[in-house]
Amino acid sequence: MEKRDYSLIGPSAQRAAEQGLVAADWYHPDVPRKRMKELMRRSDGPALRDTAVWLTLLIGFGVAGGLTWGTWLTVPCFIAYGVLYGSATDSRWHETGHGTAFKTSWLNDVLYQVASFMNLKEPTFWRWSHARHHTDTIIVGRDREIAAMRPPDVAKLVINVVGLRDAWDTAISVARHAAGRLTEEERSFIPEDEHFRVRREARAWVTIYVAVVALALVLHSLLPLMYVGLPSLYGRWLATLFGISQHAGLAENVLDHRLNARTIHMNPVFRFLYWNMNYHVEHHMFPMVPYHALPRLHAEVADNMPTPYPSLLAAYREIVPTLLRQMREPDHYVRRALPPAAQPFRPEMHDAVFEA
Amino acid sequence: MGAGGWVDACAIDDVEAEDVIEVECGGRTLAVYRSPEDTFHATDALCTHERASLADGLVQGDIIECPKHNGRFNYKTGEARRAPARVNLCTYPVRTEAGRVLIELG
Numbered sequence: 460m461e462k463r464d465y466s467l468i469g470p471s472a473q474r475a476a477e478q479g480l481v482a483a484d485w486y487h488p489d490v491p492r493k494r495m496k497e498l499m500r501r502s503d504g505p506a507l508r509d510t511a512v513w514l515t516l517l518i519g520f521g522v523a524g525g526l527t528w529g530t531w532l533t534v535p536c537f538i539a540y541g542v543l544y545g546s547a548t549d550s551r552w553h554e555t556g557h558g559t560a561f562k563t564s565w566l567n568d569v570l571y572q573v574a575s576f577m578n579l580k581e582p583t584f585w586r587w588s589h590a591r592h593h594t595d596t597i598i599v600g601r602d603r604e605i606a607a608m609r610p611p612d613v614a615k616l617v618i619n620v621v622g623l624r625d626a627w628d629t630a631i632s633v634a635r636h637a638a639g640r641l642t643e644e645e646r647s648f649i650p651e652d653e654h655f656r657v658r659r660e661a662r663a664w665v666t667i668y669v670a671v672v673a674l675a676l677v678l679h680s681l682l683p684l685m686y687v688g689l690p691s692l693y694g695r696w697l698a699t700l701f702g703i704s705q706h707a708g709l710a711e712n713v714l715d716h717r718l719n720a721r722t723i724h725m726n727p728v729f730r731f732l733y734w735n736m737n738y739h740v741e742h743h744m745f746p747m748v749p750y751h752a753l754p755r756l757h758a759e760v761a762d763n764m765p766t767p768y769p770s771l772l773a774a775y776r777e778i779v780p781t782l783l784r785q786m787r788e789p790d791h792y793v794r795r796a797l798p799p800a801a802q803p804f805r806p807e808m809h810d811a812v813f814e815a
Numbered sequence: 816m817g818a819g820g821w822v823d824a825c826a827i828d829d830v831e832a833e834d835v836i837e838v839e840c841g842g843r844t845l846a847v848y849r850s851p852e853d854t855f856h857a858t859d860a861l862c863t864h865e866r867a868s869l870a871d872g873l874v875q876g877d878i879i880e881c882p883k884h885n886g887r888f889n890y891k892t893g894e895a896r897r898a899p900a901r902v903n904l905c906t907y908p909v910r911t912e913a914g915r916v917l918i919e920l921g
Binding site for chain 2: 482495496499500501557558559562564586587590593594650652653745746747
């Protein structure tokens with residue numbers, strides 16, 4: 460079976476450029492400028508409230524976990540602490556990276572650094588990686604954030620439920636960056652004048668982790684690592700489930716987010732933890748819209764969108780069999796159906812992709 | 816076209832306060848801004864990062880935010896203020912006259 464080339468510096472990157480898939484024009488539904496300005500409007504209020512709730516819960520469960528350490532009661536406390544530390548930070552990293560969570564820039568910048576650390580995402584490295592993901596979403600050879608490549612490595616996806624793959628990759632990457640080196644692929648999307656930030660952040664992370672491990676050794680206790688370090692693993696499962704649901708099993712090399720991303724209806728708890736990134740098609744179309752306005756954007760553009768998935772479970776009922784089939788048939792994927800009245804976008808090009 | 820390379824770009828009322836529009840004038844595509852203080856400014860129309868139209872972006876005070884990657888510029892000076900924007904925008908002198916916005920293309 461021929462393995463697809465997902466490298467950013469290989470033949471697929473060249474082919475994507477030749478096919479006009481690089482930095483191309485993507486489909487956007489028509490939204491009146493006046494309405495768009497309302498939806499894009501920034502505010503500190505929602506994110507300050509949500510961050511206060513998140514921090515209160517994080518500290519509360521952390522203190523409860525410490526007080527009950529050594530008893531079975533500590534287990535639910537650290538399960539909750541872990542989800543708040545290792546999963547909720549994925550959307551916090553993401554939204555503050557876009558600079559849309561808060562109106563005040565420095566609030567975005569502070570939470571971006573904190574959440575990136577907790578979520579094992581090197582801040583500058585991921586800022587540039589994510590910019591590429593938005594330019595060339597699920598374009599093979601251009602987007603390094605394709606979670607489920609074809610054929611999918613299901614074993615790696617499964618071990619990543621507890622973050623083992625991400626942690627290993629990040630540990631190698633941080634060590635390399637702390638030593639002052641970036642790979643050729645990293646240099647393809649991180650500008651040279653940003654490299655010093657990558658090195659500086661990696662060295663700061665190494666310092667923090669060394670200090671926490673040293674504290675654990677001095678105290679002869681695992682407890683310090685239960686607060687910093689390990690929750691990025693044992694609390695990561697929900698972020699992994701959210702993350703895979705965004706694009707896995709859908710079309711590659713299309714220029715329409717309706718065909719390569721999922722919008723999924725979720726309960727209020729998930730939406731708080733995920734900061735409304737379940738409206739993922741809408742987020743990709745209009746990354747200027749803050750998370751708290753995404754439900755309104757979803758309603759605004761609904762007529763041109765595929766039917767949303769009713770729940771995360773419903774999405775996984777599609778994703779799991781699709782990924783299992785892709786192990787045998789890498790060309791298989793789910794082709795999302797647009798409503799009959801929806802605006803088409805470059806149907807001749809997408810029909811050619813689908814037929815291929 | 817007026818004297819000294821000044822080009823009629825649009826009517827004052829075409830641009831709302833704290834907003835931006837895209838105009839074609841003098842063979843160029845430009846972005847015209849109206850600040851909260853009711854002053855007018857002009858820059859190249861496309862983001863220096865990946866060429867998205869800034870007229871689809873968000874104006875907040877002196878800042879224009881690109882709609883594609885949220886890069887930011889000070890539209891009065893052209894200075895790139897937030898990654899992934901790193902290269903400054905080209906700005907143009909602007910004056911208003913008889914209800915019109917004029918841009919000097921030089």
